[in-house]
Amino acid sequence: MKKIRTHVEEWFRDIPDSEQKQAIQEEITQNLEEKVFDLMRTGKSEEDATNKAIVEFGDISDIKLELGVNNGSGISAKDVRKRFGLHLGFSIWGSCLIIAFFIFINFYYSPDTIWFVYPTFAVLWWPLVMFYKWLGWK
Amino acid sequence: MIRSDIIRGHLDAIILRLIYEQDRYGYEISKEISERTDDRFQIKEATLYAVFQRLERKELIESYMGDVSHGSKRRYYKITKLGRAYLKETVEEWNEIKEIVNIFMEGL
16 A cells, blocks of 8 residues: 555655645545555455556646646736836836936036937836836736 | 547536535545446546546535545545536536537437
8 A cells, every 4th residue: 555655645746745735645545545445355466456546547737737726826926026026126216317317418418408308208118118017917 | 438538528517416416535436437337437536636626626616524444534525505506507508518519410
């Protein structure tokens, strides 16, 4: 029976530990062991029965998908926020500095013509895009 | 054995139906499916537990720990109110689909 347990552990090895994983692993082990007992009752040796149960189990990826979907959806939105938070901060600081630079040149060299608003509008697209990315819009 | 990809789309309903009849545990369900279909359809355990996860997440079934067998406890599944409603709807839908497909499949 130890073989079953080892196999189940092997199947679940690359799934991150969680209470849910523990529970489903325990359940599968218990059910497979019961299947092995049933097969042995029909006259199979323990080894044959164990092998049959393991082979018939099927593709573990279905379960992985279900377990993965569970954890995945919650993290992704938060992840996006965290990643674009930095981009947003950088874009705000960057555009402020660029705009300040244009204002300085404008008023220092040509105070009679107000032209700094034109590059300012162009630069403002940068933090605007980052803001919407941060909100999670495509 | 028949192609399982067509049945696959109806597995949720098949398993819900079995749990609807009485609370059951995993191995019991796979045995029941094989028995009722005279081994013409056998569900892979991996698929079965994936379905359990999905149904539980959708709150169509819930689980609890039951009696002890071979040294460890069995996990039983029980249908919820939502599960009953869902099953009823699925059965109606299935009857409709069956009629439509039959229009083209019957009589040949």
